[in-house]
Amino acid sequence: MTLANGDEVRARLVIAADGRRSVLRDAAQLPCRDLGAPIDGYWFRVAKARTPDNRTEGYIDRGQMVIAIDRGDYFQCARVIPKGSAEAIRAKGIDRFRRDVAAVAPILAEGIATLASFDDVKLLSVTLDRLTRWHAPGLLAIGDAAHAMSPVGGVGINLAIQDAVAAANLLAEPMQRGARLDGLCAAVQRRRMFPVRIVQALQHIVHVRVIGRALRVGSPRPPLLMRFFDRVPLLRRIPARILGLGVRREHISSPRTPSR
CATH class of the missing domain: 3.30.9.10 (D-Amino Acid Oxidase, subunit A, domain 2)
Structure with a gap:
């Protein structure tokens, strides 16, 4: 990888975690699907x-x-x-x-x-998108670099951390052994793509059916869905649990790197 000052950094794997305007994913020309945010x-x-x-x-x-x-x-x-x-x-x-x-x-x-x-x-400027391929030889994108989330629910940081844990679990031990990583980077994407799709689908529903209707000029009342959750407090736990804990929870299981 070549830095802005011209220096070159050599590594077996570069993690692109530089956000929704990732220069690394652009440089690697990773394909991105824009889901639209109104x-x-x-x-x-x-x-x-x-x-x-x-x-x-x-x-x-x-x-x-x-x-x-x-x-x-x-x-x-x-x-x-x-x-x-x-x-x-x-x-x-x-x-x-x-x-x-x-x-x-x-x-x-x-x-x-x-x-x-x-x-x-x-x-x-709200963006909702995701890469259809998160990796290239020697590169893996995670977090907003792989899937820009809407501010709805404040879940972007949750998913980014879960991506990082999943990547560590799948890559740390093989990297210590010197194994090839390209196939394992694809495994990270396969594991994390499902929760990303679910959360982005929920955010899209909120964009269209809740926020979109709330911003409709002349609408004097909150959307029906919001009034329903307001009247039945117990139901609020459902989206709170999904957004707070995630769809597929990640727990650290990667080995510790030996201290030197």
């Missing part, structure tokens, strides 16, 4: 007073959707928007942005003035 998000912080408990709240009202994650002395917020609408929202100015957010999420009204300009607001 949303983007504006991310920003809103100051708040500390409270005994921290809760994540979602607010939906008449085509607007705001998420507020309590981080103690501030909310980490996301205004979910239809893909392609970012510039139109920005053109209306930061004052209009603050008013719209406060109208949807009154809990943010007191601290929203801390947004001085759009320099305090970052656009997250």
Whole structure:
């Protein structure tokens, strides 16, 4: 592998874990399938007073959707928007942005003035894709480099760690023996592709049937699916368990490398 400064690094295996804009997967020309994501998000912080408990709240009202994650002395917020609408929202100015957010999420009204300009607001372009082949000779992609996840459920880091554990379990001992790795890299993909497909399918359903309907202009109420889960709290455990624990859990079983 050649670095930006021209130095060359030689290794039996390079792990591409450099995220959804992976230069390694692009350099290897690994084939990618774009699943489509109809949303983007504006991310920003809103100051708040500390409270005994921290809760994540979602607010939906008449085509607007705001998420507020309590981080103690501030909310980490996301205004979910239809893909392609970012510039139109920005053109209306930061004052209009603050008013719209406060109208949807009154809990943010007191601290929203801390947004001085759009320099305090970052656009997250949501991507949902996956490689159809995660590996090339001497290279294995994992995490977002292999499958870019939507922010829905906050599961990207979970899957990335599970990919890493599966890769270690399948590759560590053969690497110590000096075995060929190309076939084993394919085995990592076979093991991890199933949970990736399941989670991405769930995210796609949420994009279309929940968020898409919530962002529909003129819709005064949250989508039926969200109201159903709100009325039956026990059902909330199902998506929480799938997103929190994963579809195929990974446990470390790779051998320890002898200390030198």
